[in-house]
Amino acid sequence: MFASRLLLLLFCGYINADRSLHCDFDKLSLCDWRNDPQANNVWLEGIGDIRAYMDNINNTVRLLSRTYDRDIEETGCFSLTYTMYSNDNNAPILRIYQKPEYVSLENLVQLSEEAKKTYLIFEDSKNLREVSFNSVANLKKFKDNFQIIIEAMATSYFGFANIDKVAILQRSECDAAISAATNPDPLRCGFSNNFLCGWSNDPQASQNWNAGSEKIYAFLNKINDTVRLLSPTFDRGLQETGCFSLTYNIRVDYQEVLYPTLRVYQKPEYLPLDSFLELSEEAKKNYIILEPKTYTREVYKQWLNSVAVLKKYESDFQIIIEAISTTDFAALNIKSVAILQGSECTVA
Structure with missing residues (x-):
């Protein structure tokens, strides 16, 4: 409960901030984020969230940020509040990439899964049963301007993903968000919120x-x-x-x-x-x-x-x-x- 309140306070403090750095997807807005037209499905705008319905294996959605200044990556982290589920045990795969400006989106999408790991800052593939979790990932140091890509891909004939909030944080903001994060990490699980963390x-x-x-x-x-x-x-x-x-x-x-x-x-x-x-x-x-x-x-x-x-x-x-x-x-x-x-x- 304390962790949830702390995360709420963190995001409430961003009301007057750059909406491309901190977005809670209110008022049917994507806050300068946009769908990737190369993907075969889209994120849908809601009131207070965005969501994706994937109705076939390998159905994919991608959300693209604007290009951020390289200085942000020095002490920065990326925070995401999300959930996802499917009708069976094959939950969608959620990945977050940090793409340096010198790599084109077209080239990144065509890379092998192994090569893509160079740019991967977060991945989850658990059926969360509509329970929302918050993850925090440190930004990579590419020494270049960069873009954040949020990708979800179905692994069965129905998958659902939902995002409530995104934020690029700095320094002490990252420390506070990491302490409050509720990412269901199977490597370190306290079995809170009636959840098995992928076990x-x-x-x-x-x-x-x-x-x-x-x-x-x-x-x-x-x-x-x-x-x-x-x-x-x-x-x-x-x-x-x-x-x-x-x-x-x-x-x-x-x-x-x-x-x-x-x-x-x-x-x-x-x-x-x-x-x-x-x-x-x-x-x-x-x-x-x-x-x-x-x-x-x-x-x-x-x-x-x-x-x-x-x-x-x-x-x-x-x-x-x-x-x-x-x-x-x-x-x-x-x-x-x-x-x-x-x-x-x-x-x-």
């Missing part, structure tokens, strides 16, 4: 993790009841200096002395989930990065934090959080997950 339940498990306002929780009601939380696929580069952090607690019936088995696996992308689940318990040990062993009766009253160093696979990877009940009742809560880097792992 998902394994439909093959017997129970599900449920989203709460500040945590996720699961109830195991019989012996061998199982829940699994699956991360998106993460880039292999995160493994080099990375670790995984988990904040959780566990509750069992007061008469019980047995706690559920909680394990965190790091599964390489080349190993399909079905094949992984069919492995023997002995073979699965090769992929365990975290398995807390010691609990006390007070464990349900406090949050525990565990950190594990990531394995070094020559592959992208997925994190799997699994709990298996050893009694007739257990309740588990997860407050946060994070993939940290370098000195962050030492501090954690």
Whole structure:
């Protein structure tokens, strides 16, 4: 709630500012932004937002800013309040590019996906179920005047994207916006706003993790009841200096002395989930990065934090959080997950 109010105050302070730098799309206005005529669909103006309806795979919309002065990029960042969803699990892909003036729009659009990453400052592809989030991305230092491009592309036969506000901020404005941002980052998720940050339940498990306002929780009601939380696929580069952090607690019936088995696996992308689940318990040990062993009766009253160093696979990877009940009742809560880097792992 505080973060939402802080973001509102930040944007309210821009009323008298350059509307090409700060826009809340009121009064059916695009604030000097415009649709890209090369795209095969358009952003539609609303009152207080713009939206795009994409009705076919690869249907694309692009919103183009005017050209900004290079001085803005030195201490600048780009803030976006948005949501998107689809009728299935294939949410649209939302990308924000910062295009230097020396690269033409036509050339940028024709680049390979790998080459486009040079200009990418933000990307999201999660089904947000109409919940609005705010992201903040630092501007790249191209030493040239630049343009911001907001692109959404459908990955199924229906996709929807909505933008409430955009802003180019400076210095302390960026610090405040980053602190208040609610971008559902799967690398660092506090499970707020009843959202899983791109993580998902394994439909093959017997129970599900449920989203709460500040945590996720699961109830195991019989012996061998199982829940699994699956991360998106993460880039292999995160493994080099990375670790995984988990904040959780566990509750069992007061008469019980047995706690559920909680394990965190790091599964390489080349190993399909079905094949992984069919492995023997002995073979699965090769992929365990975290398995807390010691609990006390007070464990349900406090949050525990565990950190594990990531394995070094020559592959992208997925994190799997699994709990298996050893009694007739257990309740588990997860407050946060994070993939940290370098000195962050030492501090954690």
